[in-house]
Amino acid sequence: MEKGAESGGKCPYSRRQMESLAALCDTFLPEMEPPSGADDDKDISRFFRTSASTANTPHQVAILMGHKIRHRRLFLAPLALWVLSTAIGTWVLCGRKSLSRRFPYLQKFSRVSTENRKEIMHSWANSHFFVLRLLFNALKIFITLIFFSQVDEKGDNVSWQAIRYRSKTGGAAMNVQQLGNMITAQENSNPELGPLREGIIDLKSKEESLQKLSDLGFPVSLNPNRIRRRGGASYAVESDVVVIGSGCGGGVVAGVLAQQGYKTIVLEKGKYFPTARLPLLEGQAMDQMYLGNGIIGTDNMDILILAGSTVGGGSTINWSASIRTPPHVRKEWSENHELKLFESSAYDDAMDAVCGKIGVQANVAEEGFNNMVLRKGCDELRIPAETIPRNASSDHYCGSCCFGCENGGKRGVAETWLMDLVSSGNGAILPECEAVKIITSKRGGRKHAGGVSFRLKNGEFAVVESKITVVSCGAIGTPALLKKSRLKNRHIGRNLHLHPVVMGWGYFPDGPESWPETEKVSYEGAIMTAMSKSLMISNRAIIQTPALHPGMFSALMPWISGDAHKKKMLKFPRTANLFTLVRDLGTGEVNSPTDISYRVDDRDEENLRRGMEMVLRILAAAGAEEIGTQHKQGRVLNVKRATEEELEKFVKEESERGFRNLSSPMCSAHQMGSCRMGASPAESAVAPDGESWEVEGLYVADSSVFPTALGVNPMVTIQAIAYCTAQSILTRLRG
Numbered sequence: 001m002e003k004g005a006e007s008g009g010k011c012p013y014s015r016r017q018m019e020s021l022a023a024l025c026d027t028f029l030p031e032m033e034p035p036s037g038a039d040d041d042k043d044i045s046r047f048f049r050t051s052a053s054t055a056n057t058p059h060q061v062a063i064l065m066g067h068k069i070r071h072r073r074l075f076l077a078p079l080a081l082w083v084l085s086t087a088i089g090t091w092v093l094c095g096r097k098s099l100s101r102r103f104p105y106l107q108k109f110s111r112v113s114t115e116n117r118k119e120i121m122h123s124w125a126n127s128h129f130f131v132l133r134l135l136f137n138a139l140k141i142f143i144t145l146i147f148f149s150q151v152d153e154k155g156d157n158v159s160w161q162a163i164r165y166r167s168k169t170g171g172a173a174m175n176v177q178q179l180g181n182m183i184t185a186q187e188n189s190n191p192e193l194g195p196l197r198e199g200i201i202d203l204k205s206k207e208e209s210l211q212k213l214s215d216l217g218f219p220v221s222l223n224p225n226r227i228r229r230r231g232g233a234s235y236a237v238e239s240d241v242v243v244i245g246s247g248c249g250g251g252v253v254a255g256v257l258a259q260q261g262y263k264t265i266v267l268e269k270g271k272y273f274p275t276a277r278l279p280l281l282e283g284q285a286m287d288q289m290y291l292g293n294g295i296i297g298t299d300n301m302d303i304l305i306l307a308g309s310t311v312g313g314g315s316t317i318n319w320s321a322s323i324r325t326p327p328h329v330r331k332e333w334s335e336n337h338e339l340k341l342f343e344s345s346a347y348d349d350a351m352d353a354v355c356g357k358i359g360v361q362a363n364v365a366e367e368g369f370n371n372m373v374l375r376k377g378c379d380e381l382r383i384p385a386e387t388i389p390r391n392a393s394s395d396h397y398c399g400s401c402c403f404g405c406e407n408g409g410k411r412g413v414a415e416t417w418l419m420d421l422v423s424s425g426n427g428a429i430l431p432e433c434e435a436v437k438i439i440t441s442k443r444g445g446r447k448h449a450g451g452v453s454f455r456l457k458n459g460e461f462a463v464v465e466s467k468i469t470v471v472s473c474g475a476i477g478t479p480a481l482l483k484k485s486r487l488k489n490r491h492i493g494r495n496l497h498l499h500p501v502v503m504g505w506g507y508f509p510d511g512p513e514s515w516p517e518t519e520k521v522s523y524e525g526a527i528m529t530a531m532s533k534s535l536m537i538s539n540r541a542i543i544q545t546p547a548l549h550p551g552m553f554s555a556l557m558p559w560i561s562g563d564a565h566k567k568k569m570l571k572f573p574r575t576a577n578l579f580t581l582v583r584d585l586g587t588g589e590v591n592s593p594t595d596i597s598y599r600v601d602d603r604d605e606e607n608l609r610r611g612m613e614m615v616l617r618i619l620a621a622a623g624a625e626e627i628g629t630q631h632k633q634g635r636v637l638n639v640k641r642a643t644e645e646e647l648e649k650f651v652k653e654e655s656e657r658g659f660r661n662l663s664s665p666m667c668s669a670h671q672m673g674s675c676r677m678g679a680s681p682a683e684s685a686v687a688p689d690g691e692s693w694e695v696e697g698l699y700v701a702d703s704s705v706f707p708t709a710l711g712v713n714p715m716v717t718i719q720a721i722a723y724c725t726a727q728s729i730l731t732r733l734r735g
Contacts, residue, residue: 247313368525
């Protein structure tokens with residue numbers, strides 16, 4: 001998060017609340033003396049002697065909580081800050097550790113000693129009261145995430161040199177203003193900058209955007225008598241097809257239909273970033289390219305959810321894994337859900353078409369740090385490790401694809417299907433506008449879709465009138481739009497699967513005899529090239545590697561003390577991270593991005609335990625000096641000093657710990673099933689061809705149509721189903 005941009009926002013909290021927040025920030029990340037022997041290292045000294053408050057973290061946390069994050073329980077944060085600004089309130093929330101030895105004994109939180117504030121945080125983390133556990137977890141995540149991802153006016157962060165983090169923009173070598181000037185100059189000198197430039201409609205200028213739409217062959221109406229019926233829309237655009245969402249589902253449908261000669265408009269809530277304008281800084285990318293500014297969660301915050309919100313959707317920020325729908329899943333969907341498509345040659349052809357379009361291949365020239373560790377650990381344990389097919393070349397060595405691919409080597413939707421849309425001359429993409437409601441009318445006793453109303457960034461409303469409407473807002477956004485459009489099918493929003501993930505870590509110190517080699521660091525290199533499916537059938541679990549940059553790494557790690565946390569961050573570049581992902585049997589419900597309910601099923605938690613056990617064994621077998629998990633207890637085992645019995649005891653104890661009730665962070669990068677496909681409206685939200693059971697001409701094309709959880713990375717499956725849905729739409733349009 002750029003300091004210049006964020007600091008300019010008006011603080012949403014009072015002076016007293018900010019005093020409490022500053023004290024909390026300095027509890028998690030205080031000023032302290034550097035470790036013994038590091039006094040002569042100016043970068044480490046600067047890092048340890050900088051508190052969160054002196055780095056301007058409290059203000060940015062306030063902006064995040066007050067203006068950006070939307071969660072149904074977030075009202076607790078400003079309330080808690082106010083309570084902590086009073087002496088009696090501090091005693092109520094913090095207990096005896098908040099008391100002074102001097103009369104009148106009660107004192108507000110900011111006056112409590114640093115050591116006692118640390119003990120208070122421990123009591124919150126382990127409290128019987130859910131509200132206190134929630135407060136601890138939310139504050140830990142927000143404060144550490146921002147401290148380690150924010151940048152100053154020079155594009156630098158106080159910790160990065162100390163923890164040996166090399167940002168893609170070069171840190172202090174180029175400040176944010178210089179980077180912006182460079183990009184502007186490039187755009188002015190190169191009108192072709194950005195592969196979708198000719199199809200992007202800049203809605204900031206109404207006249208220019210309407211003229212460009214008209215030039216592209218889309219009839220535009222400003223007739224007030226006509227559009228008055230559309231809820232006060234300022235203009236209406238006609239199109240054969242409107243697609244809401246530009247990700248793996250919507251992008252495929254749009255590209256296929258436009259190439260067949262049908263006028264197609266794509267609406268996208270997020271921004272468009274050509275390669276030269278990608279943020280590539282963790283804080284900025286999460287803020288601008290992810291749903292909910294990168295931080296949304298279930299109602300109990302047990303699971304943090306990551307989802308793309310930019311042109312290209314999840315394919316722009318995903319980790320390149322391009323895995324075909326597993327045969328056992330295809331068989332299950334075909335037989336148990338009566339969806340014969342999935343065992344048909346048409347679905348084979350769809351997967352072939354998708355993999356060909358996005359350039360899927362299964363070779364890797366050089367593996368990064370995390371994947372080397374995973375593969376070596378599997379080899380030592382004599383369990384198979386497979387190479388993950390990717391939509392990138394074999395020599396693609398980009399560790400920042402989670403912020404958009406810096407060199408354009410990853411063939412996401414924006415580089416493929418949306419290029420087809422634009423090159424056809426039949427398509428337009430409208431970024432930074434939000435669909436409000438599907439337009440329907442009744443004909444012959446049944447509802448028919450007639451387009452969509454949408455809101456522009458300036459608050460104005462407009463309408464796209466179409467023959468076909470395709471909703472591709474993802475498993476979080478699609479149910480919300482359908483419900484706002486008054487669809488009543490009881491499966492809309494239900495059957496949500498999240499592929500819950502838990503992580504383990506292993507520390508590999510660098511030195512003359514280091515493995516992996518000293519120059520290897522955890523945040524560089526292809527994000528996913530290796531995986532273990534040894535538990536896929538028995539425990540519905542797979543093991544893979546994540547992309548963790550300093551902010552997210554620090555937010556997920558257990559917090560024991562400010563000193564321990566900073567010391568842990570010094571090990572960041574040589575800490576390998578592995579995760580286990582479970583094909584969840586349990587389900588949740590989503591009404592909106594701010595209203596997601598999900599409880600981890602007992603069977604899924606047991607499978608996560610078995611996956612975590614394997615993760616720890618792999619890390620130890622690969623040669624880690626230390627291993628651990630992200631459980632709040634923060635236990636660490638020095639493998640080099642431990643006996644075999646001690647290692648076995650540690651692995652068993654740590655893997656048997658529970659993950660629910662905020663005891664250990666769980667994450668989800670795959671959301672699916674919330675408008676599932678099926679054979680009848682009694683058991684599904686959409687028909688086998690993707691069309692709504694309730695509204696003719698309304699289709700859903702995204703991961704929400706999955707009948708169950710998939711069990712592997714879903715990009716190819718989403719695109720293959722969307723490709724089949726596009727063929728069904730073509731049949732209707734031609735009919």
